[in-house]
Every structure is written in structure tokens, then in C-alpha cells.
Amino acid sequence: MNQKKVMKLWMAFMTVFALFIAGCSDESSGKGGDDSSATEITLGFYSSGSADEKMQELIDKFEEQHPDIKIKTQNAPYQQFFQKLDTQIAGGTAPDVWLSDGVFVQKYAERGAAKDLTEWINQDLNKDDYYGLDFNKGPNGSYWAVPQGIQIASLFYNKDMFDKAGVDYPDESWTWEDLKEAGAKLTIDTSGKTANESGFKSNSVNQYGLTFFSITEGWMTVLKSYGGGILDDSLKQSIIDTPENKKAMEYIVDGMDRGIFTDPSDLQAFQSAMSPFPSETAAMRIGIYARVLAANETGVNYDVTVLPKGPDGERFSPVIANSWIINNDASDKKAKAAWEWVKYWVSEDDVQKEWAELGEAVPVKKSVAQSDMFLNSGDKPANKQAFLDSFEFAGTLDVNAVWSEWVKKTGDNFNRAFLKEASIEEALERADKEVQKVLDEFYENQ
Amino acid sequence: MKKNPNKRRKIISYIVITFSAMIMLTPFITATFNSLKTYKQYTAIPVEYIPNPFRWQNYVEVWRMTDFAQYGWNSFIVTVLSVLGALLSCSMVAYAFARLDFPFKNSLFIMVLGTLMIPPVVMIIPQFIIFKHMGALDTLVPLWILEWLAQPFGVFLMRQAFLSIPKEYEEAAKLDGCSPLQTYWRIFMPMCKPQLATLTIFTFMTKWNEIMAPAIYLSSQEKFTLPIGVLSMSGAWFGKEQYLVAAALMSLIPILIVFFFTEKFFVKGASSSGLK
Numbered sequence: 001m002n003q004k005k006v007m008k009l010w011m012a013f014m015t016v017f018a019l020f021i022a023g024c025s026d027e028s029s030g031k032g033g034d035d036s037s038a039t040e041i042t043l044g045f046y047s048s049g050s051a052d053e054k055m056q057e058l059i060d061k062f063e064e065q066h067p068d069i070k071i072k073t074q075n076a077p078y079q080q081f082f083q084k085l086d087t088q089i090a091g092g093t094a095p096d097v098w099l100s101d102g103v104f105v106q107k108y109a110e111r112g113a114a115k116d117l118t119e120w121i122n123q124d125l126n127k128d129d130y131y132g133l134d135f136n137k138g139p140n141g142s143y144w145a146v147p148q149g150i151q152i153a154s155l156f157y158n159k160d161m162f163d164k165a166g167v168d169y170p171d172e173s174w175t176w177e178d179l180k181e182a183g184a185k186l187t188i189d190t191s192g193k194t195a196n197e198s199g200f201k202s203n204s205v206n207q208y209g210l211t212f213f214s215i216t217e218g219w220m221t222v223l224k225s226y227g228g229g230i231l232d233d234s235l236k237q238s239i240i241d242t243p244e245n246k247k248a249m250e251y252i253v254d255g256m257d258r259g260i261f262t263d264p265s266d267l268q269a270f271q272s273a274m275s276p277f278p279s280e281t282a283a284m285r286i287g288i289y290a291r292v293l294a295a296n297e298t299g300v301n302y303d304v305t306v307l308p309k310g311p312d313g314e315r316f317s318p319v320i321a322n323s324w325i326i327n328n329d330a331s332d333k334k335a336k337a338a339w340e341w342v343k344y345w346v347s348e349d350d351v352q353k354e355w356a357e358l359g360e361a362v363p364v365k366k367s368v369a370q371s372d373m374f375l376n377s378g379d380k381p382a383n384k385q386a387f388l389d390s391f392e393f394a395g396t397l398d399v400n401a402v403w404s405e406w407v408k409k410t411g412d413n414f415n416r417a418f419l420k421e422a423s424i425e426e427a428l429e430r431a432d433k434e435v436q437k438v439l440d441e442f443y444e445n446q
Numbered sequence: 447m448k449k450n451p452n453k454r455r456k457i458i459s460y461i462v463i464t465f466s467a468m469i470m471l472t473p474f475i476t477a478t479f480n481s482l483k484t485y486k487q488y489t490a491i492p493v494e495y496i497p498n499p500f501r502w503q504n505y506v507e508v509w510r511m512t513d514f515a516q517y518g519w520n521s522f523i524v525t526v527l528s529v530l531g532a533l534l535s536c537s538m539v540a541y542a543f544a545r546l547d548f549p550f551k552n553s554l555f556i557m558v559l560g561t562l563m564i565p566p567v568v569m570i571i572p573q574f575i576i577f578k579h580m581g582a583l584d585t586l587v588p589l590w591i592l593e594w595l596a597q598p599f600g601v602f603l604m605r606q607a608f609l610s611i612p613k614e615y616e617e618a619a620k621l622d623g624c625s626p627l628q629t630y631w632r633i634f635m636p637m638c639k640p641q642l643a644t645l646t647i648f649t650f651m652t653k654w655n656e657i658m659a660p661a662i663y664l665s666s667q668e669k670f671t672l673p674i675g676v677l678s679m680s681g682a683w684f685g686k687e688q689y690l691v692a693a694a695l696m697s698l699i700p701i702l703i704v705f706f707f708t709e710k711f712f713v714k715g716a717s718s719s720g721l722k
Contacts, residue, residue: 047678077677080661087662089575275489298486
């Protein structure tokens with residue numbers, strides 16, 4: 001037998017075998033050394049760049065304070081995190097406690113994946129001390145989650161652009177019509193004409209009055225302040241095809257038609273739909289709190305104020321309370337340990353402050369949100385109080401168990417109206433039918 | 447005066463090639479420039495095409511922000527094991543379908559092709575549950591092991607390749623005393639290098655770029671593969687997209703290397719067929 005060949009074959013086999021071992025040898029290590037009385041819980045969260053480090057620091061501190069609880073983290077990029085979570089729930093391996101986007105809380109609640117926290121919240125938390133607990137309430141009054149950080153919208157405006165155009169800064173007296181009027185003076189086409197001058201070309205705009213995007217920072221906010229909305233109080237009936245919504249849509253479509261608001265096709269020209277305001281191509285935006293990050297990064301000279309009123313004086317600020325959910329399948333011991341984590345997160349001042357320093361969200365604990373540390377940190381915007389004032393007229397995005405599904409149906413139809421591919425009446429009628437179908441399919445099968 | 451028609455044709459073809467190469471290269475060049483900008487320049491309108499200054503430190507920053515080397519190593523293990531598995535298992539199954547006789551051969555082959563039509567999303571949850579029972583969650587195993595069980599596309603590709611090899615080779619090998627396994631390994635495999643190279647590149651690219659499976663099966667950050675490691679860099683709220691572009695470009699390098707390495711087989715494959 002050819003010895004060289006045998007050697008060669010043997011070497012090849014060993015290489016493959018070594019890789020095989022490397023591929024298999026990732027069994028969870030680092031478990032050893034714990035005393036058996038410690039409860040280990042898994043905590044899932046979506047990765048958020050630099051915020052991951054802060055999260056780990058806070059977990060380490062928690063473990064120091066609670067030597068009987070060990071936390072194992074599971075994370076993934078935002079979109080993949082929720083894909084994975086759905087698979088894990090189906091496979092019975094979901095984390096014991098996880099961070100959920102506020103708009104998905106009801107989805108997990110109504111599918112039986114989230115633990116009802118009403119009793120524990122009543123017992124351990126003083127509801128008046130926190131923002132946003134009520135935004136996670138189900139239609140029957142149960143609490144399904146505890147906020148981790150709050151996104152609430154205000155009107156962002158670019159001070160330099162207002163100064164240059166000689167327009168007064170927006171304030172709480174503004175209606176949506178005032179916004180459009182001011183927006184017209186701030187919208188400039190390629191030849192330098194503004195939207196209220198004759199000869200202005202609405203199809204070649206260089207600077208927009210308002211950047212308008214999707215649901216939260218777009219249509220839902222206007223619809224609600226015009227007295228409309230998408231679902232009724234039961235969250236099982238569509239109320240899309242109403243005169244209030246029609247009026248709101250007419251307002252939006254007119255703004256887009258005149259080039260003052262960005263329409264969906266205008267946004268395609270940008271690196272992302274989020275970039276018109278930070279790149280100083282739009283004078284105003286409806287923005288949730290986290291939008292300050294990009295604006296501060298590019299150094300826009302801006303401030304915020306509360307969102308404008310509708311024609312009847314009604315005001316609305318959309319809110320998304322990203323929240324901790326405890327797994328309904330977690331054992332008692334693990335659920336209790338997970339609750340310790342949730343309590344630690346919302347009630348410890350240090351934790352709230354450290355997280356607030358990242359500037360991603362409004363703190364959940366009122367005393368921290370109302371402190372100088374948050375309101376007068378020196379970072380823009382100066383008027384952070386506007387975010388807190390907005391809680392008075394804040395509401396959710398009609399969140400229910402099939403939120404993602406109906407948002408897609410509504411958004412598609414509204415976009416057709418925005419792009420003039422359908423009339424407003426047609427868009428509302430079709431959206432209404434399609435959304436009702438989604439709702440019926442889910443709730444009638446329950 | 448007579449012009450050399452060959453020269454003229456050459457000039458035209460070079461112009462066409464250069465032009466189409468420019469079109470193909472534009473996204474790549476734009477991405478490279480984008481990766482060297484600040485966030486302000488990245489989002490700037492009107493677009494600033496050329497970064498000013500060139501921020502090479504973006505690449506350093508990516509290495510600092512993520513465990514790039516670890517993610518790269520994980521991706522490497524998954525990809526190499528997948529490629530080996532695909533080459534071996536697909537060609538073996540294909541050889542059986544192409545050259546051996548057994549009952550229900552054709553119906554079985556149609557069933558194999560039929561599995562191509564099952565959308566992958568349908569299989570996620572059942573596979574997840576199987577791997578859970580195997581205790582393979584949060585390991586790299588689910589990411590490569592399926593490739594050792596012959597994928598239908600690879601089986602189809604290799605079967606077509608084996609079918610095109612004249613019977614005489616097989617008969618000659620048989621006369622010389624080769625068993626079917628030896629014929630497969632010593633005669634057929636070396637003759638199908640171009641198809642094996644194709645399968646290598648396809649498997650390599652799919653596995654190297656895969657997002658869904660690693661995101662679902664891996665939970666600990668140190669086990670992440672490159673694509674999800676890179677995606678994790680962007681915040682939920684604020685992208686810092688210039689770093690993402692830099693990271694994406696860096697993760698392209700291995701694919702380019704594999705392509706350059708296997709390219710010669712594509713060229714050879716076309717010219718070296720036939721009996722001598």
C-alpha cells in the first residue's frame with residue numbers, strides 16, 4: 001500500500017475531524033461553579049449597538065445585589081430578535097424575561113406568551129411613580145408588561161431654517177393648519193422659490209417643510225388629532241372609513257401635493273427615511289424621543305415643542321412603551337427572579353439614570369425624567385419638557401394582537417392615496433375592509 | 447488603407463467590457479466611499495460622493511465595536527463544514543441517481559426535486575424543535591449539519607454533471623477492477639471539478655451570508671456569525687450606517703478569495719471535456 005497516500009488521507013481526515021469538533025464544541029460553558037440554590041434566568045433583548053455594554057453593566061450590578069439570581073443573556077439584532085422569539089415561543093424555549101417593542105406587547109399577551117403582571121404591579125409598584133404603565137394594559141384591564149423606556153413624539157424644528165425664513169418658532173398654540181402655513185414658507189424648490197410663491201415647482205423640492213413618515217411619525221398622529229383613528233375602543237373594529245379620517249387625509253395629501261410634506265417616493269431619495277431632518281433637508285419632523293440621537297450626531301440646531309392641535313383643539317402624541325415581558329411558561333421561581341429584575345430596572349434611580357444617559361428613551365421613573373439630569377443635561381433639545389408634557393394627551397398606536405398585520409394593510413392603502421394612485425375615498429374604503437378582515441380572522445378564531 | 451478588423455473588434459469589445467464593469471463596480475465604489483464618511487456626510491443632501499476627509503478609522507472602529515475576529519472564525523467554521531458536507535453528500539447521492547440502478551429511482555429523484563419547492567419558512571419551527579431535542583440550540587451544529595444530508599439543488603446539479611460523462615469511462619474503470627465507490631471517487635469526481643466549484647461557491651455564499659438560521663439558533667453573542675454580528679452593531683434607534691457598510695465590506699473579502707481560487711475551474715471546465 002502506498003504509504004504517502006495513506007498519510008495524505010489520514011491528514012485530510014484529521015483536518016475535517018478537527019473542524020467537526022470545533023463546530024460541535026460550543027456547548028454552553030461557564031455554567032460551572034454556581035451554587036445550586038441560585039436561580040438562573042434567561043434575559044432576551046434586541047441588540048442596540050453601544051447600549052449592549054450598558055445593559056451588561058446593569059446586569060452585573062443586579063447580580064451583585066442579588067447573589068441568588070444569575071442572568072444569562074440572549075440577544076440578536078432588532079428584526080431577527082422578534083423572528084427568533086416567535087420560533088422560541090413555538091418551541092417552548094423563549095427567555096424567562098424579554099424586552100419587547102411596545103407595539104408587540106398585546107401580540108404576546110393575547111397569544112398567551114406573556115405573564116399577567118397585574119397582581120405584582122399592584123403589590124410592588126406605585127403606579128403614580130411611573131410613566132407608561134397604562135400603555136401596556138389589555139382591553140380587560142390586565143397589565144402585561146412593565147416599560148423599559150418610553151418613546152413619545154414631539155414636533156422637532158430646525159431653528160436655523162426658521163430664522164432664515166423669518167418664521168416664528170412653533171409653540172403649543174399651533175394647529176396642523178398653522179404648521180402647513182409655516183411649512184409652505186420653509187419649503188424651497190431648486191430655483192429658490194418657496195411653496196407659497198407662484199412658479200414654485202412641487203416636484204423638484206430642495207428643502208421640505210415637514211418630513212412625514214409612515215404611521216407613528218406620520219399618518220396616525222394627524223388622524224388622531226383630527227378625531228379619527230384606526231380601531232375603536234374594543235380594538236376589534238375598524239373605524240377607518242370616517243369623515244374625520246377623510247378630513248385628516250385631505251390635509252395630508254394636500255401637503256404632499258404642494259411639496260410641503262415628503263411623500264413616500266420623496267423619501268426614496270434619502271439614505272434612509274429617517275435622514276431628512278438630521279441632514280437638514282426638512283425644517284420639521286414629527287419625532288419620537290430617540291430621534292434626538294441622529295439630530296445630535298449631525299449637529300442640527302434644533303428644538304422641540306408639543307405636536308400641533310387638530311381643527312377641534314384635540315391633540316395627540318403617539319407613545320410606544322418598550323417593555324419587559326415575563327414568560328408565561330417560566331416556573332414560579334424563575335418568574336419571581338425575573339420580576340426582581342423588572343423591579344430593579346424601573347425602581348432603582350441609578351439604573352434609570354444610567355440608562356437615560358444613553359439618550360435613547362424617556363426614563364420610566366417620573367422622578368428621574370423630571371430631574372435636571374434628564375431635562376437639563378446640556379444636550380439638545382433644550383425643551384425636553386415638551387416630551388413630558390405630551391404624556392397628557394398621549395395614546396398608543398391602537399395596538400392589538402394583530403398590529404403589524406393591520407398596519408401593513410393600512411399603510412399600503414394610504415400610500416396609494418399619498419402617491420395619487422387612488423382617491424382618498426377609495427383608499428379609506430379599501431383599508432377599512434382589509435383591516436376588518438384581518439381583525440375578524442384573528443378574533444373570530446379565538 | 448485597410449484596418450485590421452480584429453483590432454477594431456477588440457477595441458469595441460474592450461469598450462463594452464469597461465463600460466459594463468463600471469456599472470457593476472459603481473455600487474461597490476459607492477459603498478467603499480460611504481464606509482469612509484462621518485454620519486453627517488453619509489446622510490448629507492446634496493450627496494457628498496467623495497468622503498472628506500477619508501475616515502479610515504471607521505474600519506478600526508468596527509474592530510473595536512464588535513468581536514469581528516470571533517464572528518469571522520464562527521462563520522469560517524460553519525462555512526467550511528457546510529461546503530465539505532455539501533460536496534460529499536450531494537455528489538454521493540447524485541452518483542447513485544445518475545449511475546446506479548435501484549427500484550423507484552426516478553420517483554425518488556422527483557421527490558428530492560419536490561423538496562426544492564417547500565418554502566424554508568415552513569421548516570423553521572419543526573427544525574427548531576428537532577434541534578432543541580438534540581440539545582443543539584446555541585451551538586453552531588444546526589448551521590452546518592443539514593449540508594451533510596444532501597441538499598436537493600446540489601444533488602440535481604451533480605446528477606446532471608455525472609449523466610454527461612460517457613459510459614465508456616465507467617466500463618473501463620470496471621474492467622480495471624474499480625468498485626462503484628472507487629469509480630465515483632477516482633473517475634467521476636475529478637471529471638466534475640467545474641460543477642464541484644460551482645457548488646462550493648453557492649454553498650459558501652449562502653452560508654457566509656445567512657442571517658435567519660444563525661439568528662434563530664444562536665443566543666450567546668460569542669457564537670454569532672458575521673452577518674448577525676454586523677447587524678447587531680446598529681442600534682434599534684440610530685443606525686450609524688457608515689460602520690455597517692464598512693463591516694459589510696470587510697465580510698466580503700473571504701467570498702472574493704474563494705471566488706478567485708475556484709474561478710480557474712470554471713474556465714477549465716468548458717475546455718477539458720471529451721474523450722482523448
